Amino acid sequence: MAIYTITTRKDFEEKVLQNQKVVLVDFWASWCPPCVAMTPHLYAASKELDDTVDIVKINIEDTPENEENRQIAAEQDVQSIPNMPIFIDGKEAQRLIGFTPKPQLIEILTNLSKARQ
Numbered sequence: 001m002a003i004y005t006i007t008t009r010k011d012f013e014e015k016v017l018q019n020q021k022v023v024l025v026d027f028w029a030s031w032c033p034p035c036v037a038m039t040p041h042l043y044a045a046s047k048e049l050d051d052t053v054d055i056v057k058i059n060i061e062d063t064p065e066n067e068e069n070r071q072i073a074a075e076q077d078v079q080s081i082p083n084m085p086i087f088i089d090g091k092e093a094q095r096l097i098g099f100t101p102k103p104q105l106i107e108i109l110t111n112l113s114k115a116r117q
Contacts, residue, residue, distance in 0.1 A: 003055045017090040027083045029061045034099040041102040052113040
């Protein structure tokens, strides 16, 4: 599993919509305590899962450099954070909203990976 930070629509299309793996997209901001708390769980999950899952982090803080990220978030119907849609073959398969502990995160991603195979 790889963790990517993306900042452009082109990155989103390549890393999420065109990806052949299960992809968890983490819409987050540094001012959001549950988002910050999710980060170590995402990294821990990435170490436990094999090459069938990627994680993409998208910062939606209100800064000029994140404008494109906020547009992507709006298109993906992100109304609160942390918000983590999970994509399979470019289509949303499931969405996690709020803090999700590592064991639950691993279980969900493992099940989606198995269902995809």
